[in-house]
C-alpha cells in the first residue's frame with residue numbers, strides 16, 4: 345500500500361468538522377478516485393495528504409513516510425495540483441515549468457540532464473504550442489491552459505503519488521479526453537499512483553481503478569467502479585452515485 | 598452602490614488597510630513623550646534655569662576685571678555664575694559647569710571676544726543645540742549693560758560632547774549630514790517592506806501558495822530566497838535614489854556634506870545598519886502578509902512595518918539615550934550608526950548585531966508559520982480571531 349489514510353479527522357480552526365474519521369488505502373500504480381458532493385471533504389483530504397494542513401487526529405502514510413512527522417520527505421514523493429488552479433502572472437509557461445520541474449527534481453537529486461529532459465517532456469505534455477509557452481506570460485493564459493500546465497509538470501516529474509484535485513474541471517472536451525488518457529498512460533508506464541477527485545462520474549468510471557464516495561466527511565462506500573455499479577444495480581456510476589446518496593439520505597432520516 | 602462607495606468598501610474591508618489606518622495614530626500619539634522632551638528642552642535652554650556657569654577671566658586688564666565682578670554680583674538671570682581665573686575651559690567644564698565663558702578683551706578698548714563652551718549631551722540634543730544661542734545673547738546683554746557705551750562683542754561657541762570639543766558650526770553640520778543620511782533609510786525600507794509583502798500576498802492571490810508549499814523545498818529556503826529577492830530589488834531602488842541625490846548635490850555645486858565627518862568606515866557601518874533594518878523589515882512584512890489573501894492587503898503591510906522607523910528619527914531631534922539597552926530595540930541600528938562620529942561606533946555595532954538577531958528571530962517565527970497550517974489558512978485564521986473577539990464583546 346503506497347497511501348494509507350487511517351481514521352483521519354479534521355476540524356478547521358473555525359470549528360468546521362470537515363473530516364469525521366476517514367480511512368482508505370491505495371495500491372502502488374493504482375488510480376484512486378474520490379467523489380462526493382460539494383463540501384464533502386475531498387479537498388481537505390488531499391491537502392492533508394499533501395502535508396499542507398495537519399489532521400486533527402489520525403495518520404497518513406505515503407510510500408512508508410509519515411506525512412505529519414516527516415513532511416519534507418513526503419513532499420519528495422508527492423506532486424499536487426490544487427483544485428483552484430493558479431499561475432505566476434509575470435512568468436511565461438516555460439519559465440514556470442523550468443522553475444517547478446527543477447525545484448521538484450533537484451530535491452530528489454536528479455542531474456541537470458534529467459531535469460532538462462523532464463522540462464521538455466512537460467512542454468510536450470501541456471499540448472500547448474511552444475510559441476505560446478515561451479512568449480506569453482501565465483497572466484494571459486486561460487484557466488484551462490493553466491490547468492494543463494499544472495498537470496503537465498506533475499506527470500513529467502513522475503512522482504510516486506500524483507494528487508490531482510478536479511484535474512479536468514474547466515478543460516474543453518478534447519483536452520479532458522487527452523488528459524484522462526495521459527494519466528492512465530503514465531500510471532501504467534511508470535507505476536505512478538494517482539489520487540483524483542472529480543464531479544464527472546463518466547471520468548471516474550473510465551479512469552479510476554477504485555473510488556471512494558465521501559459525504560459529510562465520511563466515506564460511505566468504496567470499491568471498483570464496476571463493483572459499485574453492480575452492487576446498486578445501476579446502469580452506470582452516476583446512477584449508482586445518485587442511488588447511494590438518496591438511500592443514505594433516507595437512512596439518516 | 599455608487600462607484601466611489603464600491604471602491605472605498607473594497608479598500609476598507611481589507612484588514613491590513615484598517616491596520617494601516619489605525620497604526621499611524623497609535624505610533625504618533627505614542628511619540629508624545631518624545632515631543633514633550635523637545636518642548637521641555639527648549640524651555641530649559643531659554644530659561645537657563647539651574648545652569649551652572651563659569652566666567653573665565655583669561656586675558657583682561659584690571660578695569661575689565663572689576664567690571665566683570667560687578668556684572669556677576671548684580672546679574673539677575675536664572676544662572677549661577679562664578680568668576681574664575683584661567684584660560685582652560687575644558688578642565689573647568691570637567692569640574693561640573695554647564696557653560697564656561699572665556700572672556701578676552703578690554704572695557705577701555707570697548708572690545709570683547711568671548712568663547713562660549715557648552716557641555717552638550719546626545720540625550721538632550723535639542724537643549725545642546727539651543728543653549729549656545731541663548732547663552733551668547735545673555736552674555737552680550739550683560740556686558741553691554743555693564744559698559745556705559747556700546748561694546749564690540751564677538752562670540753564663538755563650542756560644544757563639549759563625548760570628551761570632544763566641536764565648534765557649534767561643525768556640530769550642526771554633522772547633525773544636518775546625519776539627517777540627510779537618515780533619508781536613505783526610507784529609500785530602502787519602503788521598497789523592501791513592500792516587495793517582501795507582495796511576494797507573499799501574490800503567492801496567495803495567484804493561487805500558487807498551495808503549490809509552492811507542497812514542493813520539496815525547505816521552509817527556510819522559501820523565506821530566505823524571498824527575502825533576498827526583495828532585498829536585491831530594494832537595494833537597486835535605494836542605489837538609484839541615493840545616486841540621484843548625489844548627482845543632484847554635486848551638479849548643483851554643493852559639496853556632499855557628510856564627506857567631511859563620516860569616514861569610509863562610518864559609511865560602511867551605516868550601510869550595514871540599513872541592511873540589517875531592511876532585512877528585519879522584509880521578514881516582518883512577509884510574516885504579516887501571511888494573514889492577507891490579496892496583493893492589495895499586502896501593499897498595506899509596507900507602511901505598517903516601515904512606520905516605526907520614524908520613531909528613532911524623531912528621537913534624533915530630542916536626543917537619544919546613550920544606552921546599550923536602547924540600542925538593542927528594533928529600528929535603532931540606523932540612528933546609532935549615523936551618530937557614530939559623535940558617540941563612537943560601539944553603540945552602532947551593538948545595535949546592528951541586535952537588529953540582525955531580531956531579524957533572525959522573526960525569520961525563525963516566519964519559518965515556523967510556513968511549516969504550520971497558518972501558512973495555508975492565515976487570512977481565515979485572522980477572520981476567526983476577529984469574530985471571536987467581537988463575540989466576546
Ligand SMILES: Nc1ncnc2c1ncn2[C@@H]1O[C@H](COP(=O)(O)OP(=O)(O)OP(=O)(O)O)[C@@H](O)[C@H]1O
Nearest residue numbers: 356358360362381382383384385386387388974977
Ligand atoms: N480553510 C478552511 N477553513 C474552514 N473551513 C474550511 C476550510 N476549507 C474548507 N472548509 C470546510 O470544510 C468542508 C469540506 O470542504 P472541502 O473543500 O474539503 O470540500 P470538497 O469535497 O473539496 O468540496 P468541492 O467539491 O466543492 O470542492 C466544507 O464545509 C468547507 O466549508
Ligand SMILES: [Mg+2]
Nearest residue numbers: 386387388427
Ligand atoms: Mg474540493
